[in-house]
């Protein structure tokens with residue numbers, strides 16, 4: 575267990591993991607002093623409840639450190655915050671109302687918007703019976719309105735942050751001209767596919783494709799018309815491939831399709847269908863626009879570079895053979911060594 579934890583600590587963490595980790599840290603160091611003071615003052619039940627909340631935050635922090643399961647941890651943190659708040663409110667009375675505000679804000683940063691709204695409604699409505707009769711109606715209205723306003727502001731701010739994050743992700747991973755993934759997105763996808771293959775031996779192939787004589791097309795019709803051809807080519811491919819497949823533009827007129835779950839035969843058939851589709855679409859006036867393709871299936875023990883290199887080699891074999899065709903890459907076979915020396 576200690577070894578697993580050390581491995582977990584050494585691993586490079588994603589940004590998503592830091593938020594629940596920070597909140598767990600804040601939860602432990604924020605609530606622990608209250609637990610100690612209350613136990614020292616003889617307020618046993620509320621002290622024990624605070625200690626349970628501290629233990630909950632510590633456990634969740636360790637859990638996300640070891641497992642990186644951000645979603646499950648996030649749900650547990652928000653439930654712990656709301657349960658901790660309502661628990662102290664009912665045990666200690668209206669002066670515990672202040673804890674509602676951090677609990678409400680946390681939900682909007684960790685959960686999906688609709689889940690956070692549902693939890694806010696539960697927190698606000700759940701507070702009313704504890705406040706009613708114990709505070710003035712004016713105070714009750716103030717508490718309800720300020721909690722609702724906090725939820726609305728947190729919702730708006732979290733939505734804005736999510737939106738900006740999505741835009742940044744698009745900028746970092748998408749080709750601006752065609753909307754296809756870029757080289758960085760391809761590298762991430764390939765790393766995922768190889769990791770999955772090592773665990774489950776799942777099949778996957780890549781198709782490299784490149785427009786034929788694109789320089790001549792640009793020279794004849796102009797760069798803007800060349801851009802339109804790249805956009806139309808992307809549309810044709812996206813309409814044909816499945817949602818589990820993904821398209822990347824890795825150079826001027828060079829694209830890669832990652833086909834998750836297809837072996838060399840089916841991937842080659844798909845490549846041929848794409849080739850004929852592009853040819854049939856007549857993308858330029860008075861001139862055939864064609865593509866050449868190279869296909870390679872991931873082999874066990876192969877690195878990303880080796881896999882992509884084989885597909886690239888197959889593409890260039892298609893170019894050398896005259897273009898407008900598909901070539902498949904085969905792994906080089908080792909000569910079979912006889913196990914027993916031949917008899918003389």
Ligand SMILES: Nc1nc2c(ncn2[C@@H]2O[C@H](COP(=O)(O)OP(=O)(O)OP(=O)(O)O)[C@@H](O)[C@H]2O)c(=O)[nH]1
Pocket residue numbers: 751784785786787788789790792796797798799800801804825826827893897
């Ligand atoms: N319109 C347009 N052209 C681009 C873009 N990126 C690269 N290119 C052009 O694509 C052309 C690629 O030329 P080459 O690498 O010689 O390839 P090719 O003419 O297609 O020849 P083969 O691949 O051998 O069939 C160059 O003229 C580049 O200027 C782009 O974003 N838009």
